[in-house]
Amino acid sequence: MSNANPAQVYRIPAFNDNYIWMLHNPLTKALAVIDPGEAEPVLAALKEHNLTPTEIVNTHHHGDHIGGNEVLRERFDIPVMAPASEESRIANITTPVRHGDRVTIAGYDAEVIETPGHTTGHVAFHLPDCGNGHGVAFVGDTLFSMGCGRVFEGTMAQMWASLSALRALPDQTLICAGHEYSASNAKYVASLNWPRAAAKAHMEAIHALRAKDEPTLPVMLKVEKDANPFLNCDADDLQQAMGMAGADPADVFAALREGKDAF
Numbered sequence: 126m127s128n129a130n131p132a133q134v135y136r137i138p139a140f141n142d143n144y145i146w147m148l149h150n151p152l153t154k155a156l157a158v159i160d161p162g163e164a165e166p167v168l169a170a171l172k173e174h175n176l177t178p179t180e181i182v183n184t185h186h187h188g189d190h191i192g193g194n195e196v197l198r199e200r201f202d203i204p205v206m207a208p209a210s211e212e213s214r215i216a217n218i219t220t221p222v223r224h225g226d227r228v229t230i231a232g233y234d235a236e237v238i239e240t241p242g243h244t245t246g247h248v249a250f251h252l253p254d255c256g257n258g259h260g261v262a263f264v265g266d267t268l269f270s271m272g273c274g275r276v277f278e279g280t281m282a283q284m285w286a287s288l289s290a291l292r293a294l295p296d297q298t299l300i301c302a303g304h305e306y307s308a309s310n311a312k313y314v315a316s317l318n319w320p321r322a323a324a325k326a327h328m329e330a331i332h333a334l335r336a337k338d339e340p341t342l343p344v345m346l347k348v349e350k351d352a353n354p355f356l357n358c359d360a361d362d363l364q365q366a367m368g369m370a371g372a373d374p375a376d377v378f379a380a381l382r383e384g385k386d387a388f
């Protein structure tokens with residue numbers, strides 16, 4: 126049964142290509158701000174929609190995800206939920222979270238999934254039921270549309286495991302990622318000559334949206350399961366396209382990620 130109190134998801138563009146997300150609970154008026162890399166666009170959105178934040182949530186310690194924490198925290202006196210392992214790199218965490226923790230975000234049940242790779246302490250938040258008949262996941266810089274985050278701190282095998290954990294979420298999960306990288310990701314995917322019809326269709330959809338300067342996120346996880354090569358490192362057709370039939374999926378992931386880094 127679906128939650129009778131559907132959440133409202135807000136997407137706030139920040140910097141060149143970041144998205145800051147907000148999750149609003151219309152019943153309780155709780156409002157979570159996820160990965161506020163800068164405060165100004167958040168303050169503008171709050172004013173526009175006449176909302177008041179009640180909590181900050183961070184997926185990882187990078188400045189473009191936490192840079193607005195302090196202004197929002199001081200102005201609204203609100204708690205900060207962030208990975209416990211990042212207490213030395215994220216100031217003033219009030220709600221440290223670990224893998225498997227059950228928490229609430231804007232009053233909705235959420236599960237913490239550790240997703241190391243982009244950074245060692247990176248986590249994602251999965252909200253299985255916050256209305257509209259689907260879940261929502263805030264995935265930071267782990268999963269992007271047609272791509273994934275750069276592996277800065279963890280290992281390639283860790284990042285593959287993190288993406289596999291996100292892939293295991295239900296098809297009907299709305300993926301809220303930290304960056305609008307979809308078009309550049311799609312160009313890289315085109316270069317792979319991966320004969321996957323869903324990938325071709327998704328690339329075309331992304332380019333059509335970007336040609337109109339429209340966002341490609343959030344995106345349903347089902348689309349990414351079918352079209353994102355980084356979620357298909359164990360699929361025969363991708364392995365064949367990469368010349369790596371039968372290889373360890375973590376090695377296929379490493380080749381794919383290194384190819385993107387050099388693209």
Ligand code: ZN
Nearest residue numbers: 185187243266
């Ligand atoms: Zn990052």
Ligand code: FE
Nearest residue numbers: 187189266303
């Ligand atoms: Fe980022």
